[in-house]
Amino acid sequence: MSSVRVLFFAAARDAAGVEETAVSWDGDAPLKQDEFWQLLEVRFPAVLPLRPGLRLAKNLEYVTQSEPLFSGDEVGLIPPVSGG
Amino acid sequence: MSSVRVLFFAAARDAAGVEETAVSWDGDAPLKQDEFWQLLEVRFPAVLPLRPGLRLAKNLEYVTQSEPLFSGDEVGLIPPVSGG
Amino acid sequence: MELEVSFTNQPIAESRAPLTSGAGSMVEFRGVVRSLEKGEPISALVYDLYKPMATKVIQEILTEIGTAQPCLRVEVIHRYGTIPVGETAIYLRVDSTHRGEGFRMLEEFMNRLKQDVPIWKTGGVPC
Amino acid sequence: MELEVSFTNQPIAESRAPLTSGAGSMVEFRGVVRSLEKGEPISALVYDLYKPMATKVIQEILTEIGTAQPCLRVEVIHRYGTIPVGETAIYLRVDSTHRGEGFRMLEEFMNRLKQDVPIWKTGGVPC
Numbered sequence: 001m002s003s004v005r006v007l008f009f010a011a012a013r014d015a016a017g018v019e020e021t022a023v024s025w026d027g028d029a030p031l032k033q034d035e036f037w038q039l040l041e042v043r044f045p046a047v048l049p050l051r052p053g054l055r056l057a058k059n060l061e062y063v064t065q066s067e068p069l070f071s072g073d074e075v076g077l078i079p080p081v082s083g084g
Numbered sequence: 085m086s087s088v089r090v091l092f093f094a095a096a097r098d099a100a101g102v103e104e105t106a107v108s109w110d111g112d113a114p115l116k117q118d119e120f121w122q123l124l125e126v127r128f129p130a131v132l133p134l135r136p137g138l139r140l141a142k143n144l145e146y147v148t149q150s151e152p153l154f155s156g157d158e159v160g161l162i163p164p165v166s167g168g
Numbered sequence: 169m170e171l172e173v174s175f176t177n178q179p180i181a182e183s184r185a186p187l188t189s190g191a192g193s194m195v196e197f198r199g200v201v202r203s204l205e206k207g208e209p210i211s212a213l214v215y216d217l218y219k220p221m222a223t224k225v226i227q228e229i230l231t232e233i234g235t236a237q238p239c240l241r242v243e244v245i246h247r248y249g250t251i252p253v254g255e256t257a258i259y260l261r262v263d264s265t266h267r268g269e270g271f272r273m274l275e276e277f278m279n280r281l282k283q284d285v286p287i288w289k290t291g292g293v294p295c
Numbered sequence: 296m297e298l299e300v301s302f303t304n305q306p307i308a309e310s311r312a313p314l315t316s317g318a319g320s321m322v323e324f325r326g327v328v329r330s331l332e333k334g335e336p337i338s339a340l341v342y343d344l345y346k347p348m349a350t351k352v353i354q355e356i357l358t359e360i361g362t363a364q365p366c367l368r369v370e371v372i373h374r375y376g377t378i379p380v381g382e383t384a385i386y387l388r389v390d391s392t393h394r395g396e397g398f399r400m401l402e403e404f405m406n407r408l409k410q411d412v413p414i415w416k417t418g419g420v421p422c
Binding site for chain 3: 007009010013057060061062076078079081082083084
């Protein structure tokens with residue numbers, strides 16, 4: 001059993017209704033991002049429409065869509081930023 | 085009798101040996117800048133070599149070489165500036 | 169290049185660090201909450217952030233800009249939570265040998281902040 | 296655009312003016328005397344100025360830049376006389392609605408200052 005910690009921010013948090021969750025999958029194989037989104041959608045369908053505007057951060061770093069997720073990773077869903 | 089007040093700054097002051105002087109000429113006609121330099125040279129020959137690097141200010145404003153001087157004008161001899 | 173990055177949910181205190189030895193330029197910037205957000209009058213803005221990632225990304229951006237614009241010291245303080253109108257949301261201070269690299273650091277950092285640093289205005293507090 | 300231009304032969308005091316109403320950006324710059332002048336170690340620099348003309352030219356430059364980069368308030372303080380190493384020779388503060396025009400004002404003003412404002416470093420005081 002593998003799992004990643006998922007953190008929601010700003011609009012993604014509003015859509016999810018929670019600050020964080022865990023996404024789990026069977027086995028030790030890394031999880032492709034498309035698979036991650038499928039698992040996330042089951043419990044947080046309102047987050048999916050935001051997906052085109054979200055960047056995914058893995059362990060505090062932006063990653064491309066081809067980067068798989070490993071058990072224990074911290075995944076941040078990053079809406080367009082607006083600091084300063 | 086006409087005259088202008090002449091102020092020396094920085095390298096021009098070092099060359100002149102004074103902070104200011106007056107340059108006078110006969111009559112009421114305005115003084116061309118070439119005439120001004122001729123009169124200045126008589127008493128401050130060491131200033132003349134600086135002339136190519138000096139800008140002339142008349143009543144607190146930079147003026148071109150064609151601008152004549154009138155009696156009562158304040159003339160500043162402005163070496164390359166280095167503020168800040 | 170010395171970096172200091174911090175976050176606070178309290179009013180940002182003025183920088184108290186002495187001028188870095190050898191500096192010929194010190195630039196400070198304050199980004200202040202304005203009384204209109206998207207055309208609506210507000211009394212405050214609420215900011216949220218992903219603190220560990222924001223810290224890391226800010227340090228990476230400063231280091232990256234610093235390779236082309238080497239400065240002596242850069243200090244960044246970003247406030248979060250509810251920030252009243254007229255108060256500082258972000259404070260930046262750049263000590264550098266010459267002013268040129270300090271100005272570039274400030275400007276490029278602020279542009280990058282608004283693209284890449286996980287900090288959000290999550291809403292205005294109506295008047 | 297409110298302008299404040301002044302000169303002092305004493306250490307420059309921090310600006311005490313409150314942030315201009317409506318400002319979203321405040322930039323401050325300090326140009327500081329460094330310990331080397333033309334490669335020689337110094338303990339101080341001596342500045343001279345043509346005060347009435349410097350005042351006028353600075354106001355003209357700020358006004359000119361302000362037509363393209365309108366800011367809310369600009370304050371310039373230049374020190375003259377003997378300025379010890381590590382102390383501020385020029386202080387600038389720009390309050391503006393957005394940061395962009397404040398950054399432009401600061402940068403363009405400093406470039407113009409070094410071309411057109413009758414202020415001179417007249418020499419270094421050796422260590």
